[in-house]
Amino acid sequence: MIHAKPDILIVGAGPAGLTAAVELKRRGFSPRIIEQDKGPHTESRALAINPRTMDILEPSGATERLVKAGFKARAMNIHGPNGLLFRLETRNIPHPTRNYLLVLPQAETEKHLIDTLGGKTKVDWSTELTALELKDGKPTITLKHKGRREKISPDIVIGADGARSIVRKALGIGFSGAAYEHDWGLADIHLDGLARGEMHVFDLSPVLIMFIPIRGDLFRVVCDANKALDYIPAHIKVKRIVWQSQFRISHRQVETYQKGPVFLAGDAAHIHSPLGGRGMNLGIEDAAWLAWLIERGETGSYTGLRHPVAKQVLEQVDQATRFISSDGWAATFFRRNLLPYIVRPDFIQRRAFRSLTGLGTPAPPWL
Numbered sequence: 446m447i448h449a450k451p452d453i454l455i456v457g458a459g460p461a462g463l464t465a466a467v468e469l470k471r472r473g474f475s476p477r478i479i480e481q482d483k484g485p486h487t488e489s490r491a492l493a494i495n496p497r498t499m500d501i502l503e504p505s506g507a508t509e510r511l512v513k514a515g516f517k518a519r520a521m522n523i524h525g526p527n528g529l530l531f532r533l534e535t536r537n538i539p540h541p542t543r544n545y546l547l548v549l550p551q552a553e554t555e556k557h558l559i560d561t562l563g564g565k566t567k568v569d570w571s572t573e574l575t576a577l578e579l580k581d582g583k584p585t586i587t588l589k590h591k592g593r594r595e596k597i598s599p600d601i602v603i604g605a606d607g608a609r610s611i612v613r614k615a616l617g618i619g620f621s622g623a624a625y626e627h628d629w630g631l632a633d634i635h636l637d638g639l640a641r642g643e644m645h646v647f648d649l650s651p652v653l654i655m656f657i658p659i660r661g662d663l664f665r666v667v668c669d670a671n672k673a674l675d676y677i678p679a680h681i682k683v684k685r686i687v688w689q690s691q692f693r694i695s696h697r698q699v700e701t702y703q704k705g706p707v708f709l710a711g712d713a714a715h716i717h718s719p720l721g722g723r724g725m726n727l728g729i730e731d732a733a734w735l736a737w738l739i740e741r742g743e744t745g746s747y748t749g750l751r752h753p754v755a756k757q758v759l760e761q762v763d764q765a766t767r768f769i770s771s772d773g774w775a776a777t778f779f780r781r782n783l784l785p786y787i788v789r790p791d792f793i794q795r796r797a798f799r800s801l802t803g804l805g806t807p808a809p810p811w812l
């Protein structure tokens with residue numbers, strides 16, 4: 446049995462690891478958090494913070510910082526080749542106060558989580574976990590810091606070390622699933638020709654292209670074809686390209702989130718398409734639930750509580766990704782001619798937002 450204040454090592458200072466640190470600290474623990482990178486990240490992967498995440502990060506004070514730094518997106522416009530098909534209004538998000546999606550680049554979200562930690566809990570940068578062994582239920586870890594090696598034996602290890610998780614591999618836990626067939630394109634661009642502060646999706650079958658506002662005239666472009674900029678609708682004027690890239694997406698999930706006192710959270714446990722912006726939010730949820738279970742001494746139920754949630758999200762996101770990016774006749778006809786009528790009533794929008802914003806998953810019992 447683990448004593449009252451165990452030694453806890455968190456591997457990875459992404460959103461999941463930082464949330465684990467913030468939530469454990471708030472509950473009276475003093476976790477150590479290590480990160481292989483030299484310092485805070487600068488790239489902005491996830492942009493959307495959903496109401497469930499804001500609820501979870503409220504008690505630590507992180508939400509107040511995030512809301513101050515980000516902006517509130519109030520609508521999602523779905524366009525066809527001949528104009529607007531329909532509009533989802535975030536006033537239909539079924540939350541008593543947070544009827545918006547908060548937009549903030551992931552690097553800034555991480556910075557505010559680090560600031561929330563404050564005090565004595567600092568990220569150990571340039572510190573890499575190179576090996577993990579589990580013997581008689583006790584983990585032995587090797588760390589590498591500026592060429593020096595350190596061996597430690599914490600009571601609890603949280604592997605929040607991303608999709609290529611070395612913790613997951615060391616535990617021999619499989620990551621089953623598959624990659625989608627084609628590459629996706631990504632770019633951050635300054636542009637004219639789109640309503641600012643709102644999200645826009647263009648269904649230009651066979652290509653789908655999304656514009657997520659970052660700030661002012663700066664938008665993130667995500668496209669289900671690798672050269673995103675080739676598909677920008679003609680009425681949108683590209684003023685400046687900040688950066689562009691391509692990526693291949695997969696949907697995968699572990700069969701168990703834990704082995705002995707070693708746990709997985711975030712992308713180390715599940716990955717899926719960026720459609721719907723659930724990835725970072727789901728990892729933050731995992732980490733917060735795990736901190737709550739550690740405090741209660743009930744970590745045995747972690748997999749049972751979190752696996753079904755991510756499984757459901759993966760299934761929904763996979764279906765949506767296939768449906769939205771399908772260029773088959775029936776799917777295209779349905780999206781352009783029937784969907785605009787189906788999603789018009791507020792009660793349908795409320796149902797759509799419930800799952801899109803994380804509010805359809807079990808509510809955290811501690812809030």
Ligand SMILES: Cc1cc2nc3c(=O)[nH]c(=O)nc-3n(C[C@H](O)[C@H](O)[C@H](O)COP(=O)(O)OP(=O)(O)OC[C@H]3O[C@@H](n4cnc5c(N)ncnc54)[C@H](O)[C@@H]3O)c2cc1C
Binds near residue numbers: 461575726
């Ligand atoms: C282009 C793109 C757009 C996205 N958009 C969204 C979105 O809009 N909304 C959303 O919710 N999600 C989005 N996501 C997904 C989101 O970025 C991830 O789900 C999120 O970053 C996962 O957080 P994490 O903390 O689990 O892992 P990561 O952010 O990957 O963090 C893991 C950390 O662990 C560190 N690490 C790894 N191995 C070791 C080791 N051995 N020792 C020490 N440190 C280690 C890594 O350096 C890294 O910092 C997007 C992803 C991409 C690629």
